Amino acid sequence: MSYLLDVRYVTKVYTAGLLSRERITAVNNVNFKLNSGEIISIVGESGSGKTTLAKIILRLLPPTSGSVYFEGKDVWSIKRREELRQYWRQVHGIFQDPYASFNPMFKVRRILYQALSLLDENERGDPEGLVREALKSVGLQPDALDKYPHELSGGMRQRIMVARCFMLRPKLVIADEPTSMIDASTRAGILKLFTKLREENNTSIIFITHDLGLAYYVSDRILIMYKGEIVEERTPDELLEKVEHPYTKRLLSDVPFLYRKWS
Amino acid sequence: MEGEKAVYRGLLKRPVVKLLIRKVVFLFITYFVFITIIFALPRLVPGNPLAEMLANILQTMQATPELVRAVERRLMEEFGLHKPWHEQYIEFLGRMLRGDLGTSYSLYPRKVSELVFTYLPWTLGLLIPATLVSWIAGNTLGALAGYRRGGRFDNALLPVSLILSQTPYYWLAMILLYTFSVKLRLFPLGGAYPSHVVPSFTLEFIAGYLYHYTLPFLSIVLAAAGGWAIGMRVLVIYELRSDYVDFADSLGLSDRKLLQYVFKNSVLPQVTGLALNLGTILGGSLITELVFSYPGTGYLVFRALTRLDYPMIQGTFAILFLTLILANFLVDLVYMVIDPRIRTGYIGE
Amino acid sequence: MPSRILLEIFKIKKFTISLAIILLLLFIGLVGPSIYPTDPFEAVFRPEDPPSSKNPLGTDSYGRDVLAQLLHGIRMSLYIGFTASLIALAIGVAIGSIAGVKGGLTDEVLMSVTNVVLALPSILLMLLIAAYFKYRDPMLVSIIIGVTSWPWVARAVRAQLLSLRAREFVHFSRMAGYSDFRIAVEDLLPNMAAYIFMALVLLMSGAMMAEAGLSMIGVGITRGASLGIMLYWAQMLEAVRRGLWWWFVPPGSVLVALSASLLMISTALDEYFSPRLKGR
Secondary structure, X not given: OOOOEXXXXXXXXXXXXXXXXXXXXXXXXXXXXXXXXXXXXXXXXXOOOHHHHHHHHOOOOOOOEEEEXXXXXXXXXXXXXXXXXXXXXXXXEEOOOOOOOOOOOOOHHHHHHHHHOOOOHHHOOXXXXXXXXXXXXXXXXXXXXXOOHHHOOHHHHHHHHHHHHHHHOOOEEEEEOOOOOOOHHHHHHHHHHHHHHHHHHOOEEEEEEOOHHHHHHHOOEXXXXXXXXXXXXXXXXXXXXXXXXXXXXXXXXXXXXXXOOOO | OHHHHHHHHHHHHOHHHHHHHHHHHHHHHHHHHHHHHHHHHHHHOOOOHHHHHHHHHHHHOOOXXXXXXXXXXXXXXXXXXXXXXXXXXXXXXXXXXXXXXXXXXOOOOOEHXXXXXXXXXXHHXXXXXXXXXXXXHHHHHHHHHHHOOOOHHHHHHHHHHHHHHOOOHHHHHHHHHHHHHHHOOOOOOOOOOOOOOOOOOOHHHHHHHHHHHHHHHHHXXXXXXXXXXXXXXXXXXXXXXXXXXXXXXXXXXXXXXXXXXXXXXXXXXXXXXXXXXXXXXXXXXXXXXXXXXXXXXXXXXXXXXXXXXXXXXXXXXHHHHHHHHHHHHHHXXXXXXXXXXXXXXXXXX | OXXXXXXXXXXXXXXXXXXXXXXXXXXXXXXXXXXXXXXXXXXXXXXXXXXOOOOOOOEOOOOOEHHHHHHHHHHHHHHHHHHHHHHXXXXXXXXXXXXXHHOHHXXXXXXXXXXXXXXXXXXXXXXXXXXXXXXXXXXXHHHHHHHHOOHHHHHHHHHHHHHHHOOHHHHHHHHOOOOHHHHHHHHHHHHHHHHHHHHHHHHHHHHHHHHHHHHHOOOOOOOOOOHHHHHHHHHHOOOOOOOOHHXXXXXXXXXXXXXXXXXXXXXXXXXXXXXXXXXX
């Protein structure tokens, strides 16, 4: 029970083709642990399997082998609806594409009311109040609720997804490239929301990103993922002093400003 | 020996070769399925059309009793109706493989294969050039319109292409025939060559052939080009939105060069489109032949279908489908040659 | 939620004009034969008469009224087009969604079958099947067209479903504890609806064209009038060479108008929905 999340030997293999079976190993034997209130980043290029890993932890995609333990319980052994709701109450996700995160047929209100349905009866007291409060904490006006997704900017949509997390106050948030598809000018604001989430609720966060520079500034620990495997695990400070894997070195050379000393 | 084997094995591993083999296997399977459908249909349809056909012959054939009996025996043999179905099937496949398509009874005693090969060249002579010309013309015009989206040329071309793309070939053929042959008397009323000349390599015949060729050719080209132009226009518009175009634009690349790039990328789906549409084009042009009384396969199909000449139906369709498959394969080959991703083995599918 | 979308769609000029043409022709096909009660099959007029006040679209070589045939023909072509496209749609959607939802071996088998059928030229297949039926009523012709036109629908539905299922909003509904059924009803179906409607529209135009093609080559419906049957008789009786334009121009024009309008409707919907379906 010492770890919040314990990922053990997780592997995901995709197969395709009726006659000539092609096998693609997206995630290969991944192990890592996460403490309560910790922010870690999983850094890798597209196709490195990091999104697949995120979906496995979020219990959206079954692993081929291996297990994910949350507070000592095997996540993939959960079968009952009620327990599943409890899990998603505590472990929630945000994805890369703020456009695809909304069903275009519904108003914004739906995505926040969905989160309400995960809360217990007694927590739900004043639903509209809860929703408005969550919007306020991500810096949005309540009138956003009655808009359709296409009427909002990418940054605003992603803020709404964060608002969902503010309503749930989960123990772990997995944010898969939450800022890669929005304007550079609004990125910092959204990243700040995540740190606020941790400060207020001691929420652990897993950032999944291709941007080592971003990982350096926000995380306590950085995991480098390459071709489905975790090839290196460092604290941001260690990253500047000693790295072993050639891929990490290559990543570092792409963010030269990391070497500049900050005074 | 060992080295040779290794080379051979290495060749088999190359993605292009793998893809090619997969294509051939797939086409072979589809042909097999089609032949099976040809075999099964008359035996599945309620009321056994084959038996009915035999009865029909006995009633309607204006011939001596000996001839009728000869036809009947021949057909019984060819269809093997007295044998169990699996034997019939194996025999049928065997005959198809040998190229023996049976005997027509509406043009008794001519062999179906012989008939098909007399008429097929006329069809192909019309169809292949018309398909190629319409494809090239349609794509070029569509690309130009898409490149200058909303311009005067685009605004003129779009509605015309749209209507042409939804115009059945044969109806356009009727309109052209009426306008240019009946009203304006500029072109002949039908046929593939003047009735007083014999097909030969003489100037007189070739001139007469081309004279008769113009309207059928035009009606297929016009009707088909509309669809290609619309498709290409959309592809080019999408392509122009992609990042590399902005990039090239910012580098100050000339319009001409840029159009070349865009055209190259947009034309790939159109090649696939050609492969997918060959059947429709064939169907349309067969009926167009009827309008112009062109002595092609369309006439044969029409005759076979309206007189319920089942051996001829089976044979003509088997050959037509084989032709389509070969054409399809050729288009696929062209695609492989021009698609840089396949050429360099970047993708396997 | 749907009313807003409908409102926006009706603001697209291309869409409304095309829809108006379709509705007008549908109205003509439904009501026309009652308002203009001349029997289309009774040969009671002077043959090959050009349009006149008595026969607004003239008569054919048998002395039958062309306008009456046209009105009945529109009705028949729309009927066959609609029935055939519903049949093709039902098969295509069923196969496509089973393949897309079940995945695995089921998916691979169904898609292999679909690809083979797709490779068979549907026109040849239709002619071949029709040839073996001595009597062909409109329903039979619809079935023949329907069972040969579904494969691209199956592929499109499957692709759309797979892409929708991987869309993030489905994950969010799942993470909200929604059941598969609720996800299907709220997240998948509404986003498929526009797509399925587009498929129906395209199938319908294809089916009406197919009906005309079958008729032209002699294997259309064996009784009654359709646009294709009118063209068939015009062709058989040399209407073109004898200058009887009123016989073959109207049915062809109506066919082109119907088909072009249907295409425009589907293009307009595609332009409206696809950026939204992709989320942009």
